[in-house]
Amino acid sequence: MSIADAEIKPVAPPAIRVRLAGPRDSDALCDLLDDPKHAREQVMTWLANPAMTLLVAQSELGVLGVAVLVTRIVPRPEGSIHKVVEVDNLVVRADQRGRRIGRRLLAAAVEWSRQRRAVQVEAFVGDVNRDAKRFYESFGFAKSSDRLVLAA
Numbered sequence: 001m002s003i004a005d006a007e008i009k010p011v012a013p014p015a016i017r018v019r020l021a022g023p024r025d026s027d028a029l030c031d032l033l034d035d036p037k038h039a040r041e042q043v044m045t046w047l048a049n050p051a052m053t054l055l056v057a058q059s060e061l062g063v064l065g066v067a068v069l070v071t072r073i074v075p076r077p078e079g080s081i082h083k084v085v086e087v088d089n090l091v092v093r094a095d096q097r098g099r100r101i102g103r104r105l106l107a108a109a110v111e112w113s114r115q116r117r118a119v120q121v122e123a124f125v126g127d128v129n130r131d132a133k134r135f136y137e138s139f140g141f142a143k144s145s146d147r148l149v150l151a152a
């Protein structure tokens with residue numbers, strides 16, 4: 001095989017399974033995050049919050065990514081409620097990006113939300129994070145403008 005052939009050959013997605021994370025995953029979760037100084041506190045906050053669910057992509061190499069989900073119960077004007085799941089964070093290990101791990105985690109997050117009868121899955125991405133915006137849009141997420149914000 002020539003070097004040119006090797007360059008265009010797509011890298012096969014690794015064999016992964018998506019599972020719920022627990023306290024035993026805390027070291028692996030810390031390793032996924034960019035900011036080692038605050039990683040432990042961040043991971044502990046996620047794991048301790050009963051409204052948060054962590055799905056991890058597990059391979060034989062270890063934990064390759066995490067989706068952090070927050071479930072909210074939203075009152076409706078007519079008196080009913082509905083459930084919304086927000087993707088608070090989704091991170092794939094830096095050396096494994098571009099191998100469809102993020103997409104598979106997001107698909108698992110959407111499936112998890114459907115099974116819990118959520119009506120909507122949301123993700124908030126800052127304008128500066130264009131790559132993440134493209135990632136969500138390529139999955140089918142669309143912009144919604146019904147959120148008002150104030151700097152605190």
Ligand SMILES: CC(C)(COP(=O)(O)OP(=O)(O)OC[C@H]1O[C@@H](n2cnc3c(N)ncnc32)[C@H](O)[C@@H]1OP(=O)(O)O)[C@@H](O)C(=O)NCCC(=O)NCCS
Nearest residue numbers: 089090091092097098099100101102103131132134135138
């Ligand atoms: C965003 C992120 C989760 C994507 O994970 P990934 O495993 O690399 O993404 P995938 O390989 O599953 O990509 C799926 C699709 O998303 C889009 N996409 C992914 N990364 C992209 C990038 N850097 N730029 C543009 N589009 C991108 C592509 O359309 C891609 O489809 P394709 O493979 O057919 O081109 C990963 O890059 C990451 O961890 N980034 C840092 C943390 C972050 O910004 N998280 C999102 C905000 S919470």
